[in-house]
Structures are given as C-alpha cells and as structure tokens.
Amino acid sequence: MARLFGSILLRGAVLALGTAALGASARSCTLPHGAAGTYEAEDAVLTGTSVDTAQAGYTGAGYVTGFDASGDKITFHVDSSSVALFDLSIRAAAVYGDKRTTVVLNGGASSEVFLAAGTAFATVAAGQVLLTTGTNTIDVVSNWGWYLIDSITLAPAAVRDPAHAGVVAAPVNSAPSAGATALYRYLRSIYGRKILAGQQDLEWADWVAAQTGGRAPALVSVDLMDYSPSRVERGTVGTAVEDALAHHARGGIVSVLWHWNAPAGLYDTEENRWWSGFYTRATDFDVAAALADVAGANYTLLLRDVDAVAAQLKRLQAAGVPVLWRPLHEAEGGWFWWGAKGPEAAKQLYALLYERLTVFHGLDNLLWVWNSVAPEWYPGDATVDIVSADVYAQGNGPMSTQYNQLVDLGRDSKMIAAAEVGAAPLPDLLQAYGAHWLWFAVWGDNFVNGPDWNSLDTLKKVYSSDYVLTLDEIQGWQG
Ligand SMILES: *[C@@H]1O[C@H](CO)[C@@H](O)[C@H](O)[C@H]1NC(C)=O
Numbered sequence: 128m129a130r131l132f133g134s135i136l137l138r139g140a141v142l143a144l145g146t147a148a149l150g151a152s153a154r155s156c157t158l159p160h161g162a163a164g165t166y167e168a169e170d171a172v173l174t175g176t177s178v179d180t181a182q183a184g185y186t187g188a189g190y191v192t193g194f195d196a197s198g199d200k201i202t203f204h205v206d207s208s209s210v211a212l213f214d215l216s217i218r219a220a221a222v223y224g225d226k227r228t229t230v231v232l233n234g235g236a237s238s239e240v241f242l243a244a245g246t247a248f249a250t251v252a253a254g255q256v257l258l259t260t261g262t263n264t265i266d267v268v269s270n271w272g273w274y275l276i277d278s279i280t281l282a283p284a285a286v287r288d289p290a291h292a293g294v295v296a297a298p299v300n301s302a303p304s305a306g307a308t309a310l311y312r313y314l315r316s317i318y319g320r321k322i323l324a325g326q327q328d329l330e331w332a333d334w335v336a337a338q339t340g341g342r343a344p345a346l347v348s349v350d351l352m353d354y355s356p357s358r359v360e361r362g363t364v365g366t367a368v369e370d371a372l373a374h375h376a377r378g379g380i381v382s383v384l385w386h387w388n389a390p391a392g393l394y395d396t397e398e399n400r401w402w403s404g405f406y407t408r409a410t411d412f413d414v415a416a417a418l419a420d421v422a423g424a425n426y427t428l429l430l431r432d433v434d435a436v437a438a439q440l441k442r443l444q445a446a447g448v449p450v451l452w453r454p455l456h457e458a459e460g461g462w463f464w465w466g467a468k469g470p471e472a473a474k475q476l477y478a479l480l481y482e483r484l485t486v487f488h489g490l491d492n493l494l495w496v497w498n499s500v501a502p503e504w505y506p507g508d509a510t511v512d513i514v515s516a517d518v519y520a521q522g523n524g525p526m527s528t529q530y531n532q533l534v535d536l537g538r539d540s541k542m543i544a545a546a547e548v549g550a551a552p553l554p555d556l557l558q559a560y561g562a563h564w565l566w567f568a569v570w571g572d573n574f575v576n577g578p579d580w581n582s583l584d585t586l587k588k589v590y591s592s593d594y595v596l597t598l599d600e601i602q603g604w605q606g
Pocket of ligand 1: 414
C-alpha cells in the first residue's frame with residue numbers, strides 16, 4: 128500500500144563504516160575540522176568525464192562535464208582527522224534542464240540530489256555525509272547526466288540539540304483526553320533521546336517479536352481502509368480497531384492511518400479495481416470540486432465517510448486509547464485522490480477532518496500527525512501535533528535529508544516521525560546524524576521481511592539497541 132517516493136534518498140548498503148567508530152562521534156561534530164572546504168571538480172579523479180571551460184562562471188581552472196553514460200563520475204578524496212558529520216553542497220549548472228545526480232559516500236551510502244534547471248552555476252544543498260577517520264571518497268555519479276559540476280563544499284554540520292526546547296508542550300486540541308495528554312507528554316520526554324520501534328499491522332508486529340527474541344514493537348500502526356463506506360458496501364469488514372485495542376491492552380502505542388477509498392467514482396476496471404479506490408488512478412472523484420460545493424452530493428459523501436471512521440475512532444476513545452492519527456497521508460505525492468488536486472484542496476480537506484472529528488464528534492483522543500514534507504502542503508501549526516514523512520530508501524540509513532526538511536517545516540516546534548519506512552534505521556547512524564525521529568514504522572510484507580530492505584541481523588541489531596524503545600521498555604508510559 129505504501130508508494131515508493133520518486134526520489135529514493137539512500138540506496139544500497141549504507142555503511143562503509145564500522146559502528147564501533149561511531150559511538151563517540153556526535154560530540155566531535157562541531158569542532159573546526161580539516162576536511163571542511165571547497166573541492167574543485169577539475170582536481171578530482173574523473174571517470175568518463177572531462178574538464179571544460181566553455182561555460183562562464185566557474186571557480187578554479189574549469190568544471191567537469193560529459194556525464195553521458197551511467198558510470199560516468201567524479202571521485203573526490205577527502206581526508207578527515209576524525210569521524211565527523213558535514214553538510215555537503217554542490218556547485219553545478221543544469222544547463223540542459225532539471226537533472227538529478229547521485230552522491231555516493233565511501234562506495235556505500237548514496238543519495239539523490241535534484242539540480243534545478245538554470246543557465247548559470249548555482250549551489251545546491253546535497254544532504255549530509257558522515258566522514259570516517261582517514262581518506263573518504265565522495266562520488267558524484269551520472270544518474271540523469273547532462274549537467275556541469277564546478278565543485279563540492281563540505282561544512283561542519285551543527286550538532287542538533289537533543290532537548291529540542293522549542294517543541295510545544297501540549298497537544299493542539301485545547302481539551303485533550305487524559306490519554307492523549309499522557310501520550311503527548313511521554314513522547315515529548317523521549318524526543319531527541321530515543322526512538323520508538325514501530326511496525327505496520329499487528330500481525331507483522333508479532334512476526335517481528337518472534338524474530339527478535341520477544342522484543343515487540345512499541346508502536347503499532349493500523350489502517351482504517353476497510354471501514355471506508357465504498358469498500359464496506361462491497362463486503363469488507365474492518366478489523367483494525369480490534370488490533371489497536373489489543374496492542375493498547377498490552378501497553379503499546381497506537382497509530383492509525385486511513386487508505387480512504389474514494390466515496391464515489393470508482394472505475395472498478397481490470398487495471399483499477401474498486402479496492403484500489405484510494406489511488407488517483409482508480410477514481411474520477413474530484414476532491415476540489417466536492418469541497419467547493421458544500422450543498423452538493425459529493426460533499427455529503429465526504430462527510431458520510433468521515434463520520435464512518437469517526438465511529439471507529441470513538442470505539443478507541445471509549446476504551447481510553449489515545450491515537451497518533453495520520454489522515455491524508457502522502458498527500459503531496461499526488462498518487463492518492465486527496466492529493467490529486469494540489470495542496471489547497473488537501474489542506475481544505477484536512478481542515479474539514481479536524482473540525483468534524485475534533486469539534487463535531489468530540490474526539491479528544493487524537494494527536495494529529497501530518498505526513499507531507501513540502502511547505503506549500505502544510506496545514507499549519509494550529510492543527511498539527513507531529514510532522515512526519517514516509518521514506519522508502521534501502522540501506523537502513525538515518526533519512527537525515529527528510530528529517531532536516533521536517534525540522535524546517537515545523538521550525539523545530541513539532542516532533543518528527545518516520546511514519547512509514549521500508550528499512551528500519553540503524554540507531555548508531557540516527558545518533559551520529561542527529562536525526563531524532565520520534566518513531567519509525569516499517570511497512571509490512573516484503574518490506575519488513577524482505578532481505579533487500581531489512582536483513583534479520585539488522586532487525587535484531589535495531590531492536591536490541593539501547594537507543595530504540597521496544598514494547599517491554601515503554602510499559603507505564605501512561606504515567
Ligand atoms: C460526484 O462525483 C462523481 C464521481 O467523480 C461524479 O461522477 C459526479 O458528477 C459528482 N457529482 C456532482 C454533483 O458533481
């Protein structure tokens with residue numbers, strides 16, 4: 128059900144780096160450091176690429192061009208006197224239009240960098256690199272090719288304060304339930320210091336516990352999909368609430384998302400069956416048009432659907448279960464109908480959900496989790512408790528690019544979650560990069576148990592880390 132993001136930000140094996148070296152690394156990050164500075168591309172090792180001077184505006188003796196085959200690259204050698212984290216930027220000219228390049232650190236961790244079309248050289252932020260002691264390599268590899276590289280620059284990355292003092296102290300709902308208050312307080316108390324291990328679907332949470340010698344996920348995410356009226360009328364019977372109640376009963380934390388099957392306009396063809404009805408491709412339901420006509424039949428259908436899930440959320444409220452509620456997920460991707468008409472319609476629908484559930488239905492047990500990274504999609508501080516992203520990137524990396532984007536989005540006043548991941552992040556890297564995700568939740572099936580995403584060894588390593596909180600370790604969080 129999770130969609131792969133267009134930009135896979137960390138692929139392949141993440142570490143060319145012994146984890147032993149990482150233990151004491153975070154403290155050294157702010158020190159002035161020999162590796163900092165600008166490295167001219169024309170001085171680096173070129174593979175399938177060449178130096179040119181035709182395009183004005185370069186620094187040094189020229190720039191590097193000729194990225195026309197997939198293996199073409201520039202290899203920079205960077206000496207570092209310690210394990211240290213750097214912000215990387217690239218000076219480039221995408222004179223042939225929007226392009227993408229791939230940055231590979233020490234032959235392992237890779238990230239994709241977008242180069243916006245332009246007629247001149249410009250500097251773009253290219254994420255962070257954790258250098259090891261000794262000589263490191265940073266490759267700039269072709270990817271889409273057809274761009275000019277002038278230089279790269281490394282600057283010591285600031286260490287993020289784990290206290291995150293600016294994070295607001297209470298939920299946005301002015302009258303939250305006791306459970307929601309307790310959950311928010313608990314999350315605030317661990318944010319920046321620990322990460323909650325999470326898993327999509329109770330059955331996969333139990334599978335994880337069986338693999339890790341009984342260390343169950345602290346957080347389980349369930350999906351209200353099968354309570355969508357356009358599915359129920361075709362025979363689905365939701366069980367997500369029962370699963371949430373079961374996980375709550377054993378002392379766990381519950382997160383809820385909703386693959387909202389469109390209320391009407393399902394194609395139900397061979398390629399796009401009715402049960403795919405949350406996908407833009409499977410329905411002609413127009414969310415912007417429906418919202419624009421509050422007296423119209425389709426607005427009424429939206430309310431019908433919201434009321435149907437409200438009834439399920441009320442069952443959790445009645446049982447005293449606070450919910451990390453993540454509606455309209457991945458809106459900015461556009462692949463779900465609620466995001467298909469752009470940010471204004473999505474934000475309007477979110478506002479409708481907030482009002483209908485919080486005010487009309489009196490659901491005071493919800494903490495509101497927003498799930499897109501782009502500023503133009505953000506519904507605003509008044510209705511968001513936690514900002515989050517879904518990241519599908521192999522290599523068990525720290526996803527620091529998205530973490531940093533979310534810090535900016537919420538101006539570090541909102542906690543930040545990795546609401547869906549393909550690969551569980553390695554705790555040593557999370558700490559070294561200062562990527563203080565509040566929780567991660569691995570998607571089920573081939574993600575949690577696919578070796579390309581999570582080897583059993585990696586899962587065991589993650590689940591046994593002191594930095595990672597499992598179900599046994601969060602008992603009593605209600606206070
Ligand atoms: C409601 O949505 C359906 C499905 O997209 C569409 O066919 C219909 O025309 C809409 N109704 C109105 C009144 O706009």
